Amino acid sequence: MVTLAEVAQHAGVSASTVSYVLSGKRSISTTTRRRVEESIRKLGYHPNAGARALASSRSNIIALMIPLRTDMYVPVMMEIAIAVATTARTHGYDVLLLTGEEGPDAVRRVTGSGLADAMIVMDVELDDERLPLLRETDRPSVLIGLPADTTGLTCVDLDFKATGALCVEHLATLGHRDIAVIGEAPAVYERHTGFAERTLDGLRTRSRELGLRLLHRPCEGGYDAMAATLARILDERPDTTGFVVQNEAAVEPLLALLRQQGRAVPEDVSVVAVCPEQVATQASVRLTSVAVPAQEMGRHAVEQLVAKLDGRGSDEVVLLAPELTVRASSGPAPVQS
Template sequence: MVTITDVAREAGVSRATVSYVLSGKRMISEPVSRRVREAVTSLGYTPNAGARALATSQTKVLALMARFLSDEFAPAMLEFIRAVTDAARELGYDTLLVSDENAAEALRRVAASRMVDGIVLLNVGETDDRLPILGRIDQPSALIGLPANPEGSIVFDLDFRSAGRLMVNHLRAYDHREVILVSQPRDVVDRGGAYVWRLAAGAEETADQLDMILHHHHAAASQPDVGRRLHELLDQHPDATAILLNNEAAAAALPFVLRERGLRAPDDVSVIGRYSDDFARAFSLPYTAVDSAAAELGRRAVARLIAAIEDGLPGDALQLLPPVLTDRGSVARPASR
């Protein structure tokens, strides 16, 4: 790897002179500056983030604050990480992934280091302990996930309440009257995962309006617990004709559970999930689903954050993406009983 020492030797100057030329911190004569630039080009030297920051006041790096939690399905989280890193790369930014368990302290540390120009937060809770820190740091930030008070923040999320309504309305159009909703583990809600109760609230409100019975339950985020839970719920509600899934682990496990019970969708039970097209392909899921919009949320959040960094746009925006349902034929009218 070419170093600043190699550039200095090639140009016949000191390391300090190379640093001054690259950072612009001191005036260096044009002949000397030209020799340094030519050495940089011929050797293929790439200044590190610190030197670039001195020259431009930007590092062209975004911090991605993500928490890998045991009660959430890791493949679903990885979709959002990929979405953010892909969007950043397309716009000329690198991404620093920070997954420290002490997320608030990690946020303070990263902001103070000046290693990044902006910050993207995932796993945003209803009352997230990282949010108060955002108002005390210089770098702008963007949230993927809706907190209780989004004022003053750049926030992007799926409209989960509307997603719940859409799922129930789709079932009612096929004359379903008794439904099981399987949500993320209770711990996720207790920790502030408001997307869980928002979707459930939309589903329950709509079911009440349509005179439907909706049984709302939580399930684990890993096997074998989630599979056992699905069996329990199907035994507990034998008259239910459809299942709604706001739990990616449950969606991945359901094909095996139905096969073990000799059931098929939609012949015996209708199914609607909430996950992305990529997730459906990765786990070969044949179910109609509301798109979790990971790619679109990542793209929009990163683009808006970079606009705040480069163009000084206000750090205050809220967008809830309307849910989009992909029909994969897993919903049909209930079989006569």
């Protein structure tokens, strides 16, 4: 391993000079800088991460806590993770991958050991047990998601309430009066994951305002679960003509079932999905949808964090505005028979 000292010797300067060339924290003459940079290149020098962290008490690592379970939104999680990793790199940070498994202990361990300078927490529950720790530590953090109480926290998320409202509005504009919501698996609601409840809130509030009838049914992914759920919905509300789906794994089964039952999309029923773009465009009917802006969320979270680490930035909640893209799965409600 090449060390700073060796570079210094090779360039004929002191170690501190090399350090300052690297960090830019003091001015260095152009000639010296060039000589040092040349030596660094020639020797293939890479600063030792441990030594750096020890001396500067900065590890240049951002911790990312992802959910352990993979019962939902896997591609979204992955996209966020990748956006976080690439954005972090552009700011000189690396990303440490933590699973939710350890729970609050992971937070303690990471902040206590100085392993990471800051952390991003995904899959936040409404009353998450990690929140008190995040609030009291001096390490910056950003949540992707929205807990019940956001005081002293920085959050980034899609505005799911507005998303729900947007879906309902779209269907209402097309003349639909009876709308069914096919939601995430029951476990997701039981866990009080914020986004699911907020979407529902938006759906309900706006429906009421617009005088629509709304029926919400959670649904496991997969064909069989969807079949049962759909049967129930059509039994309870035979006049349903609008569907809002917030469960990737239910999208394709729903379309298949509707087709099978002779209900044409969008002529007889309209479907609006809340899902990644890829799912919407690759489905068997191109779906009118509100996209989950995974990449933007990841990027934004890192940028907030870097700002905080640089002493800029402050606690705030950023809710990204939803955008509804009209595709082939929604159209005017059929004329009342």
